Amino acid sequence: MPSYKAPLRDMRFLLSEIVAMERLRALPGCEEMQPDLIDPVMEEAAKLCEEVLFPINRPGDEEGCHYENGVVRTPKGFREAYDAFRQGGWTAMACDPDYGGQGLPRTVSLLFEEMICSANLAFSLYPGLSHGAYTALHTHGTAAMKDLYLPKLVSGEWSGTMCLTEPHCGTDLGLIRTRAVPAEDGSYRLSGTKIFISAGEHDLTENIVHFVLAKLPDAPPGVKGISMFLVPKFLPDENGKVGPRNGVSCASIEHKMGIKASATCVMNFDGAKAWLLGTPHKGLRTMFTMMNEERLSVGIQGLGIAEVSYQNAVAYARDRLQGRALGGAKYPDRPADPILVHPDVRRMLLTMRAYTEGCRALGVAVALQHDIATRHPEPEERLAAEDHVALMTPIVKALFTDLGTLCANHGMQVLGGHGYIREWGMEQYARDARIAQIYEGTNGIQALDLAGRKMPAHAGRYLRRFFHPVLSFIEAHEEDERMGEFILPLSKAFGRLQQCTAELARRGLSDPTEIGAGATDYLRLFGLTALAHQWALMAGAALRGDGGETPEFYAAKLATARFFMQRLLPETGALASAILAGGASMMAFDDAAF
Numbered sequence: 299m300p301s302y303k304a305p306l307r308d309m310r311f312l313l314s315e316i317v318a319m320e321r322l323r324a325l326p327g328c329e330e331m332q333p334d335l336i337d338p339v340m341e342e343a344a345k346l347c348e349e350v351l352f353p354i355n356r357p358g359d360e361e362g363c364h365y366e367n368g369v370v371r372t373p374k375g376f377r378e379a380y381d382a383f384r385q386g387g388w389t390a391m392a393c394d395p396d397y398g399g400q401g402l403p404r405t406v407s408l409l410f411e412e413m414i415c416s417a418n419l420a421f422s423l424y425p426g427l428s429h430g431a432y433t434a435l436h437t438h439g440t441a442a443m444k445d446l447y448l449p450k451l452v453s454g455e456w457s458g459t460m461c462l463t464e465p466h467c468g469t470d471l472g473l474i475r476t477r478a479v480p481a482e483d484g485s486y487r488l489s490g491t492k493i494f495i496s497a498g499e500h501d502l503t504e505n506i507v508h509f510v511l512a513k514l515p516d517a518p519p520g521v522k523g524i525s526m527f528l529v530p531k532f533l534p535d536e537n538g539k540v541g542p543r544n545g546v547s548c549a550s551i552e553h554k555m556g557i558k559a560s561a562t563c564v565m566n567f568d569g570a571k572a573w574l575l576g577t578p579h580k581g582l583r584t585m586f587t588m589m590n591e592e593r594l595s596v597g598i599q600g601l602g603i604a605e606v607s608y609q610n611a612v613a614y615a616r617d618r619l620q621g622r623a624l625g626g627a628k629y630p631d632r633p634a635d636p637i638l639v640h641p642d643v644r645r646m647l648l649t650m651r652a653y654t655e656g657c658r659a660l661g662v663a664v665a666l667q668h669d670i671a672t673r674h675p676e677p678e679e680r681l682a683a684e685d686h687v688a689l690m691t692p693i694v695k696a697l698f699t700d701l702g703t704l705c706a707n708h709g710m711q712v713l714g715g716h717g718y719i720r721e722w723g724m725e726q727y728a729r730d731a732r733i734a735q736i737y738e739g740t741n742g743i744q745a746l747d748l749a750g751r752k753m754p755a756h757a758g759r760y761l762r763r764f765f766h767p768v769l770s771f772i773e774a775h776e777e778d779e780r781m782g783e784f785i786l787p788l789s790k791a792f793g794r795l796q797q798c799t800a801e802l803a804r805r806g807l808s809d810p811t812e813i814g815a816g817a818t819d820y821l822r823l824f825g826l827t828a829l830a831h832q833w834a835l836m837a838g839a840a841l842r843g844d845g846g847e848t849p850e851f852y853a854a855k856l857a858t859a860r861f862f863m864q865r866l867l868p869e870t871g872a873l874a875s876a877i878l879a880g881g882a883s884m885m886a887f888d889d890a891a892f
Contacts, residue, residue: 300610300723302352304344304413307851308655310337312662315839316832317405322666325673327401336406343410346386347417350379355418358559359726363500365551370499370561379421380454380502389425389454393432397448403673408665411595412658415602419730420559422602424457426595427497431458431509434588435528438576443528447507450538456505460588461492461529461565468494469743471582472520476512478527478572488512488527488572491549491564494737498563499531499548505540506531509588510567511581518579526581527572545570556729589738590691594664596738597694600702601657603731607709608650610724614713615643637712645865646708652833652862653701655855659832661698664690682763689752689760690828692744697825699734700741706731745817748824749802750810761799768792768831775834780841784834787863791827794874798823801878815881823873830867833859 313319313336323331354375361373383389392407393399414422432451435444435458450456467473476490488510492498499506508529517523532540545568552562576584619634628635637643664687671683706727710717717724735741752760772789775781798820805812840855 299721300356300606301613302348302416302606302609304340304347304416305605305658306340306344307848308658309340309409311836311839311851311855312659313405313409315843316659316835317662317666322403322405322669325403325669326675327395327673328403328669331403331406339402339406340409342386343388343413346383346388347413350382351414351417351421354379355420355559356723356726358418358420359556359730360558360720362558363551363561365548365561368499368547368549369501370548370551370563371501372561373559376421376559377502379418380424383425384454389428390452392429393452394436394448397436397444398452403669404665405662405669408594408598408661409658411598412602412605412661415599416606417602418559419599419603420557422599423496423557423560424500424502425454426592427460428454428456428458430460430588430592430595431507433591434509434526434575434584435507437587438526438584439528443573443575446534446536446538447528447530450505451507455503456507457497457500457503458507458509459495459498460585460592461495461498461508461510462585462589463492463494465491465493469739471511471524471585472522474511474513474524476510476567478512478514478525478574480514481571486514486527486572486574487545487569488529488567489545489569490567492567493564494552495563495565496560496737498561498565499551500561504532505534508546508565509575509585510572511585512572514578521582523579524581524585525578526575526584528575529567529570529572533571554733556726556731556733590688592738593691593695593744594661594668596734597657597696597698598661599734600699600731601654601661603702603727603734604650604654604657604698604705607706607724607727608647608654610722611650611709611712612638612647614716614722615647618713643712646712648858648861649866650705650708652858652866653705653829655836655858656829656832656862657698657701659836660690660828661694663832664694685756685760686763688755689748689764692748692752693821693825693828695738696735696741696744696821697829699731700822703728703731703735741821742818745821746814749817749820750806750813753799754803754806764828765796768827771831771834775838781834781838784837784859784863787867788827788830788834791823791830791867791870794870795823795827798874798877805880811885812881815884816877819873819876823870823877826867826870826873830863833862 322328358373364371390399391402395401428451451458464474478486478488481487510527510529511524512527513523514525530544531546533542533544535541547566549564549566615638616636618637620637623635623639628639667683667686671680671687674680710724710728713724716722775785802816837859840852843852
């Protein structure tokens with residue numbers, strides 16, 4: 299049977315020794331972000347995830363959701379778990395106090411998100427989608443809409459969804475057919491069908507607020523004609539009391555490879571009463587407020603799966619006796635050595651550990667910039683942080699989910715045949731992890747966003763938000779002998795990234811297909827370099843903390859940093875070679891020959 303313990307020690311390390319907490323505490327609303335406030339919150343979060351959410355993960359996967367006559371029931375225990383989640387105030391953790399939220403920064407709430415995803419990824423989608431809906435409404439809603447809906451979303455009494463995809467269009471949203479017609483009372487009547495709607499229908503909350511992309515009768519063609527609408531399942535009165543059923547129904551739920559306890563719905567809107575959110579024909583901007591929030595969260599899903607997979611693979615490798623160490627028996631008093639002694643098992647475990655801890659550090663770093671972007675009083679500081687978050691969002695989404703799947707598969711491999719058997723839990727992690735590479739924009743789309751949009755944006759301004767701090771860090775430590783083994787590999791990877799950035803930009807001016815051909819490898823190269831920067835930061839902190847109360851923690855951190863630099867970061871050389879080779883070999887291939 300699988301198990302899970304929240305990695306609180308590593309999380310505390312990031313918050314106390316990597317994040318500039320004084321910078322966080324300087325932000326409005328974060329003045330009290332001290333360990334004596336944060337630590338109890340994280341400990342209670344861990345308790346909830348370990349004792350309430352994790353025990354229903356495997357049973358929820360085996361039972362799945364139930365659909366009958368438009369009604370969706372979540373698996374046994376999910377309603378009780380959601381009630382405990384809501385009553386504990388966890389839905390309000392990172393929300394505006396003006397609407398009942400606790401106002402905690404994203405730097406802290408991101409770590410809680412990771413715990414939820416490790417404990418029960420399917421469950422995480424219900425409150426996760428609601429927070430995305432909250433963000434869109436908080437940013438673009440009218441005062442009346444916010445006063446009516448936000449307190450219910452913050453409290454978790456109501457939940458939210460994002461309804462974008464239609465049967466004939468996914469990424470190309472300009473093709474949507476859902477229509478909204480103005481009504482005499484200032485609202486709209488919305489009709490159409492949306493598919494792949496996570497948490498579109500369920501029994502956890504008394505109301506569901508759908509955020510739906512549709513086109514107005516006078517809409518211009520393509521994405522310039524998209525508007526966003528708020529469509530509640532039940533129409534509330536002015537006091538927030540649930541009223542009559544709206545013209546919204548669930549036609550079916552999908553039968554999926556993974557996240558089976560999350561209801562993925564086909565939603566029909568039949569003249570549903572709707573309200574415009576934001577400006578007519580500017581729904582794409584409203585949508586991206588929600589989607590970018592979700593893309594960061596989906597990246598954390600990959601991190602959560604990587605962590606729980608690592609924990610269970612380590613536990614098995616310690617316990618499973620098989621064969622002898624290549625250099626001679628390590629445990630001669632036992633019938634065989636634990637498989638932990640074998641080099642290839644150690645390679646897989648260290649790969650999982652290095653990617654997991656590196657992604658956690660990078661996620662926290664991006665979350666800090668998110669907090670600066672939303673809270674800092676100075677416009678220049680907010681803009682710089684916004685640029686950084688915009689640049690890193692596709693990297694977090696794609697890199698973390700790619701590595702989450704890799705770690706889940708490594709974990710299954712460590713367990714061998716037992717990893718393929720349901721009762722050990724590892725095959726579920728491999729199945730659950732896979733969707734994160736697909737939804738909220740496939741990872742190929744994330745790569746195109748990075749290379750085709752973010753890289754050239756504002757004459758390279760986004761890039762400078764990453765390049766300049768990394769270069770400054772390298773220059774500041776290049777004479778430090780203790781840091782040499784970490785700075786030199788980072789410097790080489792960073793040089794490759796600079797070279798490939800310049801070459802892709804040059805080629806893309808004359809042939810846009812070159813951007814597409816190199817995009818996925820470029821994102822991976824960028825992501826590994828960003829992880830190397832975080833590992834160098836952590837190595838420096840570990841060297842400073844070497845004589846602390848837990849020297850074994852710092853020793854393990856340094857050892858993992860060395861493994862990353864020596865065994866994983868060299869991939870950047872191969873990626874650079876592939877990018878510089880260009881796209882001729884793939885684009886010249888005859889279509890008919892496929």
